[in-house]
Amino acid sequence: MLSIRYLFSPIRLAAYPFALILWLSLSGCHPAGQQALPNWQGGELVVLEDSLQPGADSQFNHELAKLFAGYLHAKLTAIPVDVAHAPDMLAQHRAHLAAIGFRSNTATPGLIYAPSYQTVAEQLVFNNAQDAPAGIADILDLKVAVVAGSAQEKLLEEIKLKQPSLHWESRSKVSVDDLLDEVAGGTLDVTFANRQQFGLARNFHENLGMATFAVAAPSQLAWAFAPDSDAKLRDQATRFFAEIRKDGRLHDLVDRFYGFNERLAPLDAAAFVVQINSTLPRYRALFAEAAHWSGLDWELIAALAYQESHWNPLATSYTSVRGMMMLTEDTADQMHVDNRLDARQSTLAGARYLATIRDQLPLRIAEPDRTWMALAAYNQGNGHLEDARVLTQRMGMDADRWVDVKKWMPKLTQPEYFEQLPHGYARGGEAVILVENIRMYYDMLKRAESGNSTTGLSATPYYKLLDSDKKQRIKNFYNR
Incomplete structure (x- = not known):
């Protein structure tokens, strides 16, 4: 069975060469408890980061740490560490703080918490081949494991106060994803994960189930x-967390890494494996060529093409858009395409068109919002995107942030809104679905590329994001 950790894992330690040099030098030159940390006020902030948990959690905390370092006008030095060792390393003054999501609901000896940055529900996860546990009492005789020192272990320690018979394996040198793999493979009965971690794993392992009862209060994650x-x-x-919560940067960061998880749906594994194995390798070089000429990432172009046509260069919809990138006649003419069903012409033109839209947006719109809005305009046109931004501003929200615009763009189907705007009716909800799906495809292709240095792509499926209606529409135009 393919491990999620294997699919996503970069060569983690190699990714932090300077941090490792610092770590080793501190360990070798000073006795424990007397480490000479750089002065953060002198321009260097040293943080611990989880070396074992791949994907959104670690990347989110790294970006958050970069924001904090910028707030302090300091350089960020990140040291990878097993979360179970983080308290000892803090006690030895090897870092200023641990930028790791600890469960801060209850006091932990040896740790002081920063303000909570995120609230996540913790879930009991089991294999659907077994009966669903109705309560904690149902798992007392089962094989249970969690990551040592994790938010999930702190949760179990709280539960054990009421259920003294509860026992579990405290695992070091593994991630939550590893344990979810074991549950799916039948070698572990139960583990615990938050909803976001479960949502990610569910797309790889359809046989994972989530208990319906609340195991405890949600985790308040904090450094x-x-x-x-x-x-x-x-x-x-x-002060930093108060500021980024107030000005929306924390909300934006949460949306960037977790906002699209809400669109996850169970994977149609067989169909997706066929597409990955038989179709994507055929067009990989084409996406790279389009990336070269457009300045976009090839993974973004591939994600857009998959959302639009499932990498089918002959695709045609009921609206008469055609080809790999589903170009309209007007767009094809604008981009000098004489055959929309030619995969190369369509892909190069679609990528250039997206890059052009992105470049035309107001310069004050920063990435990644700039790319998400360009994708929305790719789907519905610049005029309708501008209407959505005007509407967002009228509602007292920020028209330069996708997380705000996507709340109001679906309103363009309602007369009380679109009749007051220059460009009228638009299928704004469809644009939001497209952008959110592409965000996930793009994210997963990026991680797959970094996690498989030999081939660049795994022969195993990544995600299925289309809702049932969108999936049926694609099937319909395949069958026309």
């Missing part, structure tokens, strides 16, 4: 400091 850490730095962290 951690040593009790004797610099109080001024902790105060700065408190």
Whole structure:
């Protein structure tokens, strides 16, 4: 069985060469408890990051740490660490803080928490081949494991106070994804994961089930400091989180890494494997060529093409858009395409068209919002995107942030809104679905590329994101 961790895992330690040099030098030159940390006020912030948990969780915390370092006007140095070892390393003053999601609901000896940045529901996960547990009492005789020192282990420690018979394996050197793999493979009965982690794994393992009862209060995730850490730095962290919560940057970051998870649906594994194995390798070089000429990532172009046509260069919809990138006649003329069913012409033109739209957006719109809005305009046109941005602004929200615009773009189907806007009716909801699906395809292709350095792509499926209506529409135009 393919491990999620294997599919996604970059060569983690090699990705942090300077951090490792720092870590080893600190370990070898000073006795424990007397580490000479750089002065964060002098321009260097040293943080611990989870070396074992792949994907959105670690990347989210890394981006958050970069924001905090920028807030302090400091350079960020990240040290990869097994989360179970983080408290000891903080106590030894090997880092200023641990940028790892700890469950801060209850006090933990040896740790002081920053303000919580995210609330996530923790879930009991089991294999659907077994009966669904109706409560904690049903797992007392089962094989249970969680990651040592994780938010899930802290959760079980709380539950054990009420269920003294509860026992579990505390695993080091593994990730939540590894344990979910084991549950899916039948070598582990039960593990615990938050909803986002479960949603990710569910797309690889349809046989994973989630218990319907609430196991405990949701986890309030937060960074951690040593009790004797610099109080001024902790105060700065408190001000930092208050500021990014107020100005929307925290919301934007959560949406960037987790917003599209809400669109996950069970994977039609057989159909998707066929597409990955037989179709994508055929067009991989074409997507790379389009990336070269457009300045876009090839994974973004491939994600758009898959959403539009399932990499079918002969695709034709009921609206008469055609080809790999589903170009309209007007767009094809604008991009000098004489045959929309030619895969190369369509892909190069579609990529250039998307790049052109992106370049025409106001310069104040930053990435990644700039790309998400360009994709929405690719689907519905610049005029309708501008209407959605005007409507967003009228509603007191930020027209330069996709997380706000996507809330109002679906309103373009309603007369009380579109009749007050210059470009009239638009299928704004369809554009939002397209963008959110492409975000996930793009994210997964990027991770697959970094996690498989030999072939660049795995022969195993990544995601199925289309809702049932969208999936049926694609099947319909395949069968026309």
